[in-house]
Amino acid sequence: MESHHKVELYIYDLSRGMAAQLSPILIGKRIDGIWHTSIVVYNREYFFGSQGVKSCNPGQTIIGEPIEIKYLGETQVPYSVFIEYLGGLTHSSFTGQSYNLLNHNCNNFSEEIAQFLCGVGIPKYILELPNEVLNSSLSGAITALVGQLERSARPIEEEQQRVSRENSPDLSKDIEDARYHSFILEQRRQRLKEKIAKKERKREKKRKKILAEGGILPEHLKEEIAMADTEASINGASETLPSDEALALEEEEERKEEEERKKSRDPPIVFKDVIDVKEEFDSLLGLIDGKLSPEEQKSTEELQQYVIGDEGSWALSDGFLDFINRLLNDKQFPMEVKVKVLNILAVAALKDDIILVLHSDRKDHVLMNYAFEIDRLSREEQEALSLFIANMFENLSSSEWLLYISEWPYNNQQISNIRVTTKVAVHCLLADNAVLQDRGGAIMYNLASKEVKTVVFDDIAVELTMALLQFLSQKPSEEQLFRCMKALAKFAEVSRQEVPQLIQMIGPDPKTFKGTSERIDALIEKISARVR
Template identity: 70%
Template sequence: MSQTVELYIYDISQGMARTISQMLIGKQIDGIWHTSIVVFDREYFFGSGGVESCNPGTTLLGTPLEVQKLGETHVPYGVFYEYLNGLSTTSYISSSYDLFKHNCNNFTEEIAQFLCGTSIPKYILDLPNEVLQSSLGATLSPLIAQLEKSARPIAEEQRSVPRDEDFEQLNSQIEEARYNSFLLEERRKTIKEKLAKKERKREKKRKKILKEGGTVPSDLQEENTMTDTEAVNGAESLPSDQVLAMEEEERKEDEEKKKSREPPIVFKDLIDVKAEFDALVGLIDGKLSPDEQRSTEELQQYMIGGEGSWALSDGFLDYLNRLLNDKELPVDVRIKILNILAAAALKDDIILVLHGDRKDHVIMNYAFELDRHTQPEQEAVALFIANMFENLSSSEWLMYISEWTFNGQQTSNIRVTTKVAVHCLLSDVPVLQDRGAAIIHNLACKEKMFKNFRIRQRLPKGSLSKVFDDVAVELTMALLQYFNSKPSEEQLYRCMKALVKFTQISGQEVPQLIQMIGPDPRSFKGTSDRLDELIQQVSVKLH
């Protein structure tokens, strides 16, 4: 079913602009225009309070001066609501409101284009430029800003679209559900691994007894061999050959998932885990409590003994917090534990350790203060972040958007990851640049784009990828600055590949930045064939 789309036009000056504009700015202005979109029996508008809605015509401005029918839309309400939610949490949040550059009329223009491919009247969109270009534009700004506050719904009709805390709560619930699901799956895998390990030991004993000519005890006879009574999926125990088959099937599924995605750039052979662990033990010997000593032993089981993350007890994160933040310990302690974590990041069950840190954010708070750490600490943090892209689950964790406050600043996993990437890329240390380029490459290639162009056009900004528009823009600015340092072919390839992705993610802002800031990617043509191919893809977006 189609829905009528209407534009409500208000003069927030209540006729005053027509009366005094000639005297004040030397030209006739018929009104200071505020507009809103009416569709699905609601009036939607944008102001300094963010995106809001109310019953049509119930703002403090009263009856609109004019109502224009823009057309009909066949967009379902659910799709429109999702689109509106996207806008209200990305490009049209309250803090982004600007009286002249990003106002209610820009919002209604975008909604009108989305719903029915129609623009609002040009004279409304041109009004800010007329005022800005006048000699008294700056003087009028406070007055117009005060008038804009009149465009508010009557209190009982007001409904923000949506509230930030609603989205924060929803995102937390999604992450909680994802964690619980993953935790259950990991528990199943751990049980099966233990059962398979036990069966291999039994098989080894059977073969040894038979080789020596002995009689196999009943509990080792193959026909009686069953898994422990600890059930997988809460069901009865399974025969060992079935457990092994299930284990192999899951391994193949994981391999297929990895093959289907863009290969990340990780550093697998840089860390000698045993050497790092021995050095760590030497540095902290005699300085730990009994509980912390036990955590050291658990870490050894996990990293060297071949055990799963289940070997780490609940106190492991307290132990980690001590090692990272106790300034009484030598700085090498922090470097060694970070290097061990970077090696742990390559394990497919590292996500269980990370999810245990959802409350205190020990690891990401430390990474957030990257610029305050010594160079070796920065290198270790960057190595950890880069290696986190080895597995799908841990790379998703790096991109969580749930926020928390640290030292008076709002941050999140994706903000920390972005900060580390930019800081490293723009440093003058080759090792940091290498790892920063890897992180940005991995971020850009993390998410496959929607293939259907029509679908992409209808989605709000920030919905095309898990690398949101603002992150793509920030990383693009870092890349362009880095290009001026004459990077090597390998680094240039990683960065240009990321730039290709960012031109897809943010189809307007990123190409504009490239053209305004430079350097022109085409200046690197001829460096290598694979680079020329990427440069061509970027160049197409610049026209």
């Protein structure tokens, strides 16, 4: 039996009633509203604007509640088909660049979607509004006003991110840090409560079983129950966060869970025995001796504790990344300093709490800004940087950090973690250097091993695929071929139209590598199923 999904048109007045009041005076004719519309289906709101196609939870744009919700009908189109269709529109007729306030706007998008889903159109008075504007003597002024109003039609979450970016750097950082630490503590508290409740259920079950069998409760079980009752009473009466001891216990549990999650995924390709970290650190000290401030000298001691002493990230102070920033970017230091620092960070990347160091770089983006310049670095720096990026895939949290899509401005362009990771992967894979190629192939493989939302790969799958196909023409070794085929299979799965088309048009045909090994043959079968 086919599923039916309700299709609704959300109608907003961008002028919030002002159009009805002022239009008779301005253009001699009443216009009831400056209409912005969207389609709500599959419990999601979809609309089009100068930023392209957007979506959010119904009614969650900053323009508030719709003034009218119009029922358009029911659709039997499966959600997967709709998303594929929508993806085609976002890359063809409804890109951000194609938006035109009067001729190709949100209402035209709503009309297109409504026709596709249930074969009906939206009200004509909404579609005909641009003609009223074009025929007025004040069309230019009104167009500018409507354009300004239209830009307000964005999801609440996106607006919050925009406002956050416009805050002063110090205030923005304080807000972001407070939210992050609050979130972490709240998550730990909830998990701890769940664990306590689970243990309590087990104790209660054990107690009932003993009593049902006519037995007497052992003293240790009585004590456990008494302690549990006390703890439950405290948790129920107070909203305070768990104690330091409880959080430490929780962190240990999280590490164990992380290990279990690691076992259930394809192991990443990392490089654990490439660097003698003690030797690198001693060499670094010799290169920077006498050139550091007292605060920076303290940071070298913290780095030693963290990487060589195997202490936790708590050993690093708030100014630690400022110290790293200077070592990487101060021209006073020779290139060898940067290489040593990156090699030491590559070893640190294997630690399970490296994510806490990475999160402390959310404001300044020291590490990723440096990585974005990989094509301008010396060969030695490139090799050390590629090692750092590859090793970041050792832990799930840091590998997910590499795929963050939130953007920030850098050298007059917008970049993100995923864009930087992509640039490093492509550059290394196509480099005329065996070490870089090896690590570039590893990064490609690690990207393909990630189970993430398709949206992460939407704007990079083509770039990665182009690099993979170019590299395949060099007749790589079996190991490198396996890594590349693994990546191609993944990207053909998440980008079902563009990637298969590229493979067909550019080549080489994956089937030409058939017979290299069984594991490669299996991947070729997966790719061929997508490329028809």
